[in-house]
Amino acid sequence: MSLPPLVEPAAELTIDEVRRYSRHLIIPDVGMTGQKRLKNARVLVIGAGGLGSPALLYLAAAGVGTLGIAEFDEVDESNLQRQIIHGQSDIGKSKAVSAKESLVETNPLVNVIVHNERLDNDNVLEIFKDYDLIVDGTDNFATRYMVNDAAYFLNIPYVWGSIYRFDGQASVFWPTLTNEDGSSAEAPCYRCLYPEPPPPGMVPSCAEGGVLGVLCASIGSIQVNEAIKLLAGIGDPAVGKLVIYDALELEWRTLKVRKDPNCALCGENATVTELIDYETFCGAVSDEASEAAAGSTISVTTLEHMLKERDEGSRDFTLVDVREQNEFEINRIPGSILIPKGEFLNGNAFAQLSQDKPVVLHCKSGVRSAEALAVLKGAGYGDAVHVGGGVVAWVNQIDPSQPSY
C-alpha cells in the first residue's frame, strides 16, 4: 500500500543542505520535496543501543530535521561490540549524551533532543506527542507493549524491530491508518501480531542469549528505510508486513500480518483503553518462580560464606549453574557445576543431583534459577535455594576480576 507523505515539506533547503544531501536530491522519488519533508520531520528513537545506534546515525545522516533520543542507560564496555554510535572514551557516560555527540559530528544540521529518562506511563504520551514517528530499539516486552499502545493512542506510526542472535524482525504498526475515503485501512498493531507477551523466562533477552553485532545494522537500517518512506511518502511501507531475516541462511521472508478484529487495543471490543501496568502484564518472573523464590533466595555474600564452609568440610551442598555452556565459559562461580535450565524442565537434571545434599541454583541474574527452583521444589527438593542476582552479583560484589556480559 502506498501512503501519502507523513510530513509537509520545509520551506526551503539552504545551500549547505543542498550540497550535503545531493545524492538524495538526484533520486527522482526523493528529490527536493522529499528532502524538505525529511527536514521538517520529527522522529523519536527509543534506545541508543543495538538498533538505536545505526538507526540514529542513518536518520541523522539522511537529514531528518529533529531527532529525539529516549535513553536512560550508561555506556558499558559490553555495548561496544554492536552499539556503534558509542566509542571507547564513552564508557561510563550517559548513552543519550554520547549518542548526541556522535550525531552532531555526523550531521550538525540536525536538531537532537535528549530524553535522558526511563520511558514510563507518566511520561510516554507527553514525550511521544511532539513526534511524527517512533522508531523502536527496545529490547524488552514491557516497553514494547507500552510504546505500541502509546503510539496507537496518539495516532503515530510505530516502526518496530527486534533482534536475537542471528535472527531479526521488523514491521510498521499503524492501526489508526485510514484509506483516502476515511475508512479503516485495516492495519495491525503489535498486539495483533503478539496478543500476549511470552511467558516470563521463555524468551531470553540479548543480554542472556547474545546477538551478532552486525545484525543490529541489518534490522536498524530496515527501520530507517521504513521511516524515510513514511515521512516522504515514497514506496510501499511495511504496514501489515512482517519482515523476517535469517542471517545464517541469508534469507529474508515477508509475511502478511492482519489486523486482529479481537485485538485488545485496536479491535472492535477493545479492553485496553488507556495505558496499563506493563511490568505486571509482562511479569518479570512467573508466579510459580516467584513463589518458589520467596524465602529461598540467598545473597552472593551468603554463598561465599557457604562455599568457604564447604571447602573446610563443615558443610556440603551442590552448587548448580543453570545457564548455557557458552555463558559458563565466560565467567562462573568457582565450585559450580553446569546443568542448563532446559534440563530441569525436561527432567534430565535430576539424574545428576544427589537427593541427600541441599541444592543451590544460580544463573546470570536470578530469573532462570528461580524457574528451575520451582521445578526442583515441585520434585521434592524442599531445602533448595537460589542465588539472588546470580553470577552478575557475584562478579560485582565478590570477584570483580572476572568479566561480566
Ligand SMILES: [Zn+2]
Ligand atoms: Zn491491534
